[in-house]
Amino acid sequence: MEVLGIVGSMRKGQNTERLVQTAISEMLRLDGTIDSSLIYTSDLTCNPCRVICHKANCSVHPFQCSIDDDVMQVLERMKRADALVIGSPQYFRGPPSGFHAMIERMISMAFFYETAGLTHERSLLADKPCGLVAVAEYSTPQTILEYLHDFCLLLKMRPVALTAFPYLGVGGHGNLETDTVFSPLERARQLAERLLNAMLR
Numbered sequence: 001m002e003v004l005g006i007v008g009s010m011r012k013g014q015n016t017e018r019l020v021q022t023a024i025s026e027m028l029r030l031d032g033t034i035d036s037s038l039i040y041t042s043d044l045t046c047n048p049c050r051v052i053c054h055k056a057n058c059s060v061h062p063f064q065c066s067i068d069d070d071v072m073q074v075l076e077r078m079k080r081a082d083a084l085v086i087g088s089p090q091y092f093r094g095p096p097s098g099f100h101a102m103i104e105r106m107i108s109m110a111f112f113y114e115t116a117g118l119t120h121e122r123s124l125l126a127d128k129p130c131g132l133v134a135v136a137e138y139s140t141p142q143t144i145l146e147y148l149h150d151f152c153l154l155l156k157m158r159p160v161a162l163t164a165f166p167y168l169g170v171g172g173h174g175n176l177e178t179d180t181v182f183s184p185l186e187r188a189r190q191l192a193e194r195l196l197n198a199m200l201r
């Protein structure tokens, strides 16, 4: 079994990665048979969706895109993994643009194929258990959690909710150590437990 972490931050080793890694480390601590790997979108080339090509490509060929960059490779690794932990910071009110380009392309592939209504193949990521992490400093991380949650639903994944605030996933708000409202490090460990249960079900 493998859990794949995706770090959407441009900064390696900082808050987003720390929370993604905390969740994954806790999963490995709870179950020593699990493998893990990490993707940094800052290492990738992810171009925006061209949209105008969908009728010849992703609308008729499920989860195929004509753009030659790293997005299809990430999608393949997401498909192979048994669970995902996806983390993104907030940059100027939204997610980092490189990370968003990847998300946009994956949503486009799912959306255009489904709305073309030609066939009814399952989403490539259907029922994939997925834990979410969002980090912000001045704004609430809830905005990015909602964005990531939407992404999961559009790809028909299974986002794992927390039983404590902010429910949709782990929220980092400012200093991860001292924040007692979002309690991100504690919630990352709670997320691990729930994701592990979802993965083994």
Ligand SMILES: Cc1cc2nc3c(=O)[nH]c(=O)nc-3n(C[C@H](O)[C@H](O)[C@H](O)COP(=O)(O)O)c2cc1C
Pocket (backbone or CB within 6 Å): 009, 010, 011, 014, 015, 016, 017, 089, 090, 091, 092, 093, 094, 135, 136, 137, 138, 139, 140
């Ligand atoms: C370019 C940039 C833009 C940012 N914009 C926002 C913002 O709009 N709202 C906010 O709350 N925090 C903003 N921040 C703060 C980050 O969300 C915060 O520093 C977070 O920890 C970054 O994630 P990282 O530690 O993984 O890099 C911004 C940070 C950077 C570097």
